């Protein structure tokens with residue numbers, strides 16, 4: 001069975017046609033596709049060009065597409081799902097069943113390989129989502145960087161900035177983050193960071209990338225950086241517990257997937273998550289995604305029809321992508 005998976009993000013949109021064995025037939029990339037940050041024409045053009053590109057690559061397979069699952073950023077809360085379904089239908093063969101969801105679901109299935117579970121995403125922003133065996137869905141957090149998004153890159157960066165200014169004043173302990181941030185911004189003194197944060201770029205784009213440094217310093221043993229990452233993990237585990245309680249019995253053997261740039265140093269976080277939930281959620285397992293998000297979209301398409309994929313799906317998919 002041929003399936004089209006689409007991962008529409010804030011920077012680019014990826015589409016892949018694959019089968020249940022993980023064979024990849026077509027692969028196309030276009031610009032960002034969050035409908036809330038694009039004009040209607042620009043949004044339609046991204047999806048149209050993506051489908052035209054795929055069709056050109058292999059018209060024979062394209063005509064046989066059974067399912068299309070598009071996980072698109074900004075879709076869900078905005079209530080624009082139906083509009084996106086209609087748009088995709090225009091460019092797809094008549095028999096193709098189209099499903100449109102928020103792109104966070106791609107991340108879940110990229111880890112659970114199509115099974116129920118929970119995903120904790122921590123990129124620039126953060127959100128917790130899950131689905132159970134009955135198809136019930138739950139979402140916790142991710143309501144915006146100004147007051148939510150605990151555990152995100154922005155959260156880590158913001159708390160680290162707070163800490164270096166406290167250290168500068170003598171209100172808080174010394175931290176290696178001060179030197180690291182000065183080097184990062186190529187400045188000599190901590191207060192000069194202010195002009196960088198309140199400069200021309202959006203503060204989120206300046207603050208979130210500091211997360212790499214925070215995690216590096218935490219791994220090097222800096223107590224302040226370590227406390228920030230520990231607090232972030234506690235917050236995320238709180239969100240995971242809340243989501244879990246809504247969907248599963250306490251002793252359910254749930255897959256909890258960690259996805260997003262903040263988890264690049266996977267084992268460091270997995271260990272913390274395990275320790276924090278050892279008593280409260282003894283049967284859960286934490287894991288990183290096994291295929292890229294677009295692979296998660298393909299898996300979500302199969303899951304939506306109750307189709308089991310081959311055991312070596314991820315290995316073949318990753319090899320062929």
Ligand SMILES: Nc1ncnc2c1ncn2[C@@H]1O[C@H](COP(=O)(O)OP(=O)(O)OP(=O)(O)O)[C@@H](O)[C@H]1O
Nearest residue numbers: 123124125153208209210211212215260261262264
């Ligand atoms: N090795 C690393 N260790 C810790 N954090 C990292 C690492 N690499 C990247 N990050 C952080 O991950 C974040 C970006 O992650 P990602 O690319 O998944 O997010 P995004 O797609 O831009 O945002 P979102 O998922 O919120 O839409 C940044 O805050 C960055 O600092």
